[in-house]
Amino acid sequence: MTSMRAESRHVPTGTVLLTGATLTVIGGVIGLAGAALTAVAAVVAVRRRMEQMETPPAELARRNWRRARTAVHAGADAWRDGHMAEPLRMH
Template identity: 70%
Template sequence: MSRPITSTLLITGAALTVVGGIIGLAGAAVTTIGAVTAARRRIEQMDTPPSELARRQWRRARTAVTAGTGAWRNGDLSTVP
């Protein structure tokens, strides 16, 4: 008993889709590993660790917010152009 042509096409299409998905996942895994490796190398080459940079930026932002809030509460318009 032979299968109808549509069944063969559906099976072939499904098989190709599965193979393509596996190849896609493998490519995504290789890309992720490469990105993580590059990021680690970049971090190792930095003079200042990212945690210290984040800490500095947080302090700057907090200082700016405090200054802005104080100026707004006091109605200080001397710094506005």
Template identity: 45%
Template sequence: MATNQKFSNGFRVNRTMLGTGVVLAGIGTVLSLAGTAIACATLASAGRDYVNRMETPPSEQARRAMQQAKAASMAGLEAWRTEGRTASAN
């Protein structure tokens, strides 16, 4: 009964099997984390390569989109103001 521990209600635990299960779960966790790290590094590398091969960098695309949004906003505001003036003149 060296490897079994008996509790008061008769529940017996095989400590060797329990220890083996804990060790295997730990090994599985380490392998899973290693696989996740490798997959993340691969995806990050692919993303960097994709961005480096772009004709226009994302920062330039964002700057252009912001300029277009500002211009559209100003055009809409001007149209609203113009419409307000013509409506009040009638």
């Protein structure tokens, strides 16, 4: 009688392992689907934002690059020529 009670409580380890693996795979597929949906939504949102901009991002980047390059050249020329402003003196 004791051996029957022990067998009725026993859950096969293989079944539990297979069920856990199946649920993990299903969760992974759902996660990948969610990530793909999020990526598509982000791309669509960025494209809409770029279409609404008055100046394209490439042109803004070119303008800012020119400004930065001009500022670097001006600073380097001033440093080379020794025309840097005098440091503030503390009284």
